[in-house]
Amino acid sequence: MYSKELNTIKKANRYRSRRIFDKSLIDLASNDYLGLSQNKELFENAYKRVLEEEYNSPKASILVNGYNQIHKDFEDELKKANNFEDAIVVGSGFLANLSMIEALVRKGDLLFIDEEYHASGILASKLLAKNQVIIFKHNDYKDLKQKFETSTNKGRNIIAIEGVYSMQGDIASYEIFEFANKHNAILIVDEAHSSGVIGDNLLGIFDYYNITPQKNHIKMGTLGKAYGSYGAYILASSHIIEFLLNRAKAIIYTTAPSLFDIALGLESLKFIIKNKKEIKEKIALNLQIIYDNLNIKSNSLIIPIEIADNKKVISIQKELENSGFLVGAIRQPTVKNAIVRLIAKIDVKADELEKVCKILKELR
Numbered sequence: 455m456y457s458k459e460l461n462t463i464k465k466a467n468r469y470r471s472r473r474i475f476d477k478s479l480i481d482l483a484s485n486d487y488l489g490l491s492q493n494k495e496l497f498e499n500a501y502k503r504v505l506e507e508e509y510n511s512p513k514a515s516i517l518v519n520g521y522n523q524i525h526k527d528f529e530d531e532l533k534k535a536n537n538f539e540d541a542i543v544v545g546s547g548f549l550a551n552l553s554m555i556e557a558l559v560r561k562g563d564l565l566f567i568d569e570e571y572h573a574s575g576i577l578a579s580k581l582l583a584k585n586q587v588i589i590f591k592h593n594d595y596k597d598l599k600q601k602f603e604t605s606t607n608k609g610r611n612i613i614a615i616e617g618v619y620s621m622q623g624d625i626a627s628y629e630i631f632e633f634a635n636k637h638n639a640i641l642i643v644d645e646a647h648s649s650g651v652i653g654d655n656l657l658g659i660f661d662y663y664n665i666t667p668q669k670n671h672i673k674m675g676t677l678g679k680a681y682g683s684y685g686a687y688i689l690a691s692s693h694i695i696e697f698l699l700n701r702a703k704a705i706i707y708t709t710a711p712s713l714f715d716i717a718l719g720l721e722s723l724k725f726i727i728k729n730k731k732e733i734k735e736k737i738a739l740n741l742q743i744i745y746d747n748l749n750i751k752s753n754s755l756i757i758p759i760e761i762a763d764n765k766k767v768i769s770i771q772k773e774l775e776n777s778g779f780l781v782g783a784i785r786q787p788t789v790k791n792a793i794v795r796l797i798a799k800i801d802v803k804a805d806e807l808e809k810v811c812k813i814l815k816e817l818r
């Protein structure tokens with residue numbers, strides 16, 4: 455039924471498939487930045503916490519009776535740590551982006567979205583009227599300013615950016631935060647790849663720039679990456695959270711997040727806060743190794759190595775696999791030009807990271 459389309463994908467070397475990888479491979483491909491997915495103590499604590507409840511599953515939407523003390527405990531801890539007025543747990547980052555964009559951009563409002571915003575946000579923007587969506591050049595504050603100032607909008611303005619961009623690993627420009635405040639625009643920040651990785655307290659981009667959250671700020675974070683679990687959360691003013699609870703379809707019409715995953719997210723949050731000094735030291739060490747060996751300066755643990763050739767990027771990935779390392783081979787449509795996406799995860803030993811960099815340097 456879809457053979458023609460599949461053949462086109464294959465011809466362009468863009469064909470994808472699932473695989474269960476050899477367990478012995480050293481993982482430099484996943485978003486498990488801090489290696490928490492292997493932390494059995496956190497897992498056991500979360501398991502014990504769920505056992506204290508009478509039931510194991512959330513059973514219903516958060517607005518029926520799916521809301522559990524475990525959800526609330528995590529929200530409370532997130533609010534306190536991040537200095538936001540309110541929080542809400544969401545099933546996944548994909549659903550969180552869908553929730554925010556679909557619900558917050560009302561008739562007469564405009565959405566200004568970075569061209570490299572995650573696919574979930576771009577997909578959500580397609581639910582809006584075409585003339586409500588303005589895509590600005592990646593992380594380009596001047597382009598945003600120019601597009602913003604030439605619009606004749608009388609409604610709300612909503613800007614959507616990421617804290618750390620998922621493919622290039624670059625961080626959101628500070629000017630965009632200043633700009634949003636100056637123009638009283640709502641600023642949505644997807645912190646999927648920044649929370650747990652950057653900032654003095656490892657809380658993400660607000661922490662990195664030392665920005666005190668304001669009423670117009672919204673922070674979304676996911677648990678499937680540095681937090682070693684699954685699920686997501688949105689932090690915002692009480693007013694915005696109240697509105698999302700009453701309007702966001704991807705929050706209302708879906709089962710509340712898994713109790714275990716949220717309990718594990720809470721364990722991870724506490725772990726990160728408690729161990730921030732050691733985690734930051736290891737992040738700094740890994741980034742130094744990357745700089746010394748590949749001459750790439752990065753603020754995040756995402757290291758993109760441009761190859762710009764789909765066939766070559768796959769062959770590099772294979773060669774590295776033969777040497778025992780797993781890296782991402784990212785192609786279009788995820789990125790414009792093919793890249794090797796290397797994640798300098800902190801559970802990877804220094805000598806192993808050095809070795810993979812040396813092989814990459816030769817293959818490039």
Ligand SMILES: Cc1ncc(COP(=O)(O)O)c(C=O)c1O
Nearest residue numbers: 546547548572620644646676678
């Ligand atoms: C920037 C960004 N936002 C949102 C998501 C979606 O999050 P989730 O995997 O929790 O659905 C991802 C990736 O998965 C992401 O990279």
